[in-house]
Amino acid sequence: MTGKKNLSAREKYLRDKKRYKISVVVTQISILLFIILGWELLAQLNIIDSFITSSPSRMFATFKRMLSQDLMTHIGVTCLETLVGFLLGTVAGTLIASLLWWSPFLSEVFSPYLVVLGSLPKVALGPIIIVWVGAGMPAIITMALMVSLIVTILDMLSGFTSTDTNKIKMLKTFGANKLQTFTKVVFPSNIPTLLNVLKVNIGLSMVGVITGEFLVSKNGLGYLIVYGGQVFQLDLVMTSVVILGIVASILYNAVVLLQKVICKSSKWQN
């Protein structure tokens, strides 16, 4: 008898699960390597024009050069703008949603305006924002705010208004007033909604920031991408895009982590 034959059903199940997982990761890494190596190879053999397509080795060289210059400042600026826009959008949106929950009249009055503002592509507001707020960081943050604000209002409001009416009735049997209803049931039962809004908003806020940087800025990853395009330096563009992708996924995962910690530490089901 070999050891393998002695595996219990449970061990076999776990082993198969593990193998499956490993094969997924191995395939993912292979795809990445294939793209990088293929790209590099095609560029080295001059089959593609690396002036237009750049190449992994050129991007790496660019990255090293940028690192010794002011790459960190650019990343810092973009992150700062994103986080500020994200926080403002989430806080302001939640406050406005609370107000609209409080007054069904206001909520009904503003509902068509919210729908129109919500469906408007926010890039269209760029020139207006620049004229009103001035070119620079405030304009970029405003842009990020605009992108996430309306979504936050709509999501939080629909969460608030769909709170279990029986739970509210239960509170009222104790004579709860509106503020108590909000703080004891309506808001706490929408913490999961808020956590989901956070996840969406970090991405939206970054869309706003990059759009804003395209339009006005002298700093940030969005600026690097636009500048690289203007001076036809595809190495700079490609490298910045990759860095942006990494930064974006780090920010997103930070929010997901936060969500997990909050859900675990309290009993909110998601």
Place this chain on the structure above:
Amino acid sequence: MHGCLSLEHITKTYQDLNGETLAIKDFTHTFEEGKFVSVVGPSGCGKSTLLSIIAGLEPQTSGVIFWDNSKPLESNRNIGYMLQKDYLLDWRTVYKNVLLGLEIKKMLSPETIAYANSLLEKYDLLEFKDKYPSQLSGGMRQRVALIRTLATNPDILLLDEAFSALDYQTRLLVTDDVYKIIKAEGKTTIMVTHDIPESISMSDDVIVLSKRPTTIKQIYPIHFEMDNRTPLTCRDNPMFSTYFDRIWNALNSE
């Protein structure tokens, strides 16, 4: 008599866009202190409406409610209301759920907290104090909900089909539990139910309501010749089925 609740000529009409609904018509009754009274009636007749009016969740259209035969109820409405489900808040521990009513009524004090703790201890929930509702069984949750209500020390307890969400087995045990707790705390209780046996097993009086617009059709005093009556033991009493037949007939007669 001290602490009785008198409803006089209570009428309730609901308004909505489709028109008016006359739910309750001229309801007059005095609920005596310490008694357990059940209310049965056809579905949709206005039983929940009656409790909501007593609890102050809905205004009556006309009529008055007196407390102690003289004071209007509004001057001192101290009523505990239990709904169909426990509606415990998932994100609060058992202990925090029990204190919810006190928090809302701004009645948190060392005395009231000690009272809430004594209730938890008396009814075997102290060891679950720091657990979350999702970790409790249906019967235990209902007991926590009752203690949440009792902690505010209400003069009158209203139960609106408070056990109908439980499965039959649990329901029998929980009604037995709750009955003992209510009797031990000496609370005047009004219970709405669809379940005739349940109403007989727990009550001193059963009120049968008519179809909408509802008014009192019959009142049946329930009395068993036995000591230490409990909802479970009285089900075996020969009088039980007699009461059942009478109430059943009253409900289904025109």
